[in-house]
Amino acid sequence: MAESAAEPARARPRPLSLTWLGVAPFMLFALMFLIVPATLLMVGAFQDPQGNFTLQNIANLNQPTIIRAYRTSIAISAASAFGGALIGFLIAYAVALGRVPRWIRPTMMTFSGVASNFAGVPLAFAFMATLGRTGLVTALLTSIFGFNIYRYGFNLLSFGGLTLTYLYFQIPLMILIMTPAIDGLKREWREASAILGASSWQYWRMVAFPILWPSLLGAFLLLFANAFGAIATAYALTGSSLNIITILLFAQIRGDVLHDPNLGYALALGMILITGLSNGAYIWLRSRSERWMR
């Protein structure tokens, strides 16, 4: 009897050690591979090579090459996020509410899961084989319609080409995010507005859209950050010929092309700020939209 009473007493400290064991490695990992490395870069952005505090690195960001790189990156990310959000929303709407055969929805969702993860170098290969100078679609357009897109200013290795390529993972990502949100629109809302005499347009403008807009804007921001941090596709497609911020940073890490390591840290700081703002706003908007989606 005495022994069995002692059992739980001896076992008592163990849950504590489990709690500790469960969380401590995770926190240590987060410190070592997320928080400290990112902090080191941010600190480095405010240091000169001797380690003294300075704002010179931030001021040095104001060079034509760097400004242009940020600007092109933002433009490509915004364009592909806008296009992806618009087209992805339309497809999600068509799949969720558009009276199409039932098999289309799971097919589209599965495909979106695959395509949103089909990024990086292979995606660049696929678009080179499609719309590159010797790509199938380029060749077909030339031989059938006599229309050489490259003679009319199209270039896969440019702003437009890269945006078109990025859409291949942006649209599916939007479909994955928006289909559940559109499902969250309750039928009662539509019926109620129809009973009150609202047209379909009025329903969308005054009921559905105000409910969906946090999801829509949030998804746009997520897509933006998604494209902004991407590099592999652009690098495989254009080499280092396209001046976007990730490719510039890549070259800086490889060979210090800016001839100033601390300027590289400032470059990284700028990227963290942009993706941080855009993701932060996404998370905030998502928590807003979830109120309606219960």
Next chain:
Amino acid sequence: MKRPAIGPWITIIIGAIYFLVPLVATFEFSLRMKRGEYSFEAYRVVFGDPNFQASFTYSAVIAIAAILVGVLLVVPTAYVVQLKLPRLRPLVEFITLLPLVIPAIVLVFGYIRMYNSSSWIPLTNSARGTDFLLTCAYVTLALPYMYRAVDTGLRAIDIRTLTEAAQSLGSSWPRILFQVILPNVRVAVLSGAFLTFAIVIGEFTMASLLNRPAFGPYLQLVGANRAYEPAALAIIAFIITWACMGLIQLFGGGRRSDTRR
């Protein structure tokens, strides 16, 4: 009331064309290696390339290591946070979302600064050390998906009852975690694992900047120097991604988290 749905059809057809044409074109291109006829020559060349085999094996091994480390790291944490420390949830969730906020290229830049040969922990001094660093980098990349998958899996089962039942039968904590909880969330763990594999197998930026002979840098190199092999590799990569997603659906009914990089 029932109008024929023309608009949705047009949308879906245009979307399907945009999605399918690059795949068809890439496949067609990959068959053109021999002049004047379609053949699988490009695939034969790719599969016969020792660098393909070596880099793919290397990336697969790193991916599996990253999955193991990720599972060992995430399952106890998610379990403890749900069962005992719900106050930590916002902090832990914030941490798991950080890899989506900090771009991969910035993270690896931080690693190079933190673990370079003249630092306190000079991991990049040796090949093994760098392999370890790359594994941890991939665990970080996959953290948002792995955590989300496991957390959702744990919510779907009654971990409190399972834990109490196992405790009252005298199970030790490791036993509860690995023989009671883990088998019950294996579907979630597997979907996290396959997603990790799909993300990691062709990853380019981190592997390239850490100078490891992984599949992503190999792909880039072939792309810069060859004509038909890249198309074949794109098809192979697409099939691998498809297989990973298909296995997730097969095991778990295909629910996927909406946030990804």
